[in-house]
Amino acid sequence: MGASTHSEEYQEFLKRLRSARLEAGLTQAEVAKRLGQPQPYVSKCESGERRVDVVELAQFATIYNKPIDYFVWAILDSNQ
Template sequence: MERSIYSAEYQWLCTLLRELRLESGLTQVQVAERLDEPQSFVSKCGAGERRLDMIELHHLAAALGTACRRSSNGCGQSPEGDSRASSGVSTTGAFISRRCG
């Protein structure tokens, strides 16, 4: 198993976090203030330059107004476009609950 910030799944997670921030109408500075972290922390997370652990991911998701979950609700798509959560294959993205309407 690849444990790199360069994996397709991790890059997909970073893209999802950026999209959630933008959908929430928040700037990097606003998210950083909610986390009590410097703006560069949010920038590096969104750019995939910093690997998040599960606790940091939970805090970041909360700052973005969403939550971490154990399984996908059908909204999470893998980088290839197939829903890995529905096929029983766990991906990092399955832990992020996206607002699905």
């Protein structure tokens, strides 16, 4: 498993990250405001231009009302 943001596993994670935001009914701008970040920060996280660390993931999970394993299972599922 490589560290590339372009790996299949990371792409699946990014899909879940975006999907969670949409399921929560939030725009990137709304999420950014809650995080105290500019809107491009969320866009870059969702596109893979910026890697998401575990602390940031916990923040996204809280905003989206999802358990962290919702995002982690995306990686594990793609390895099976």
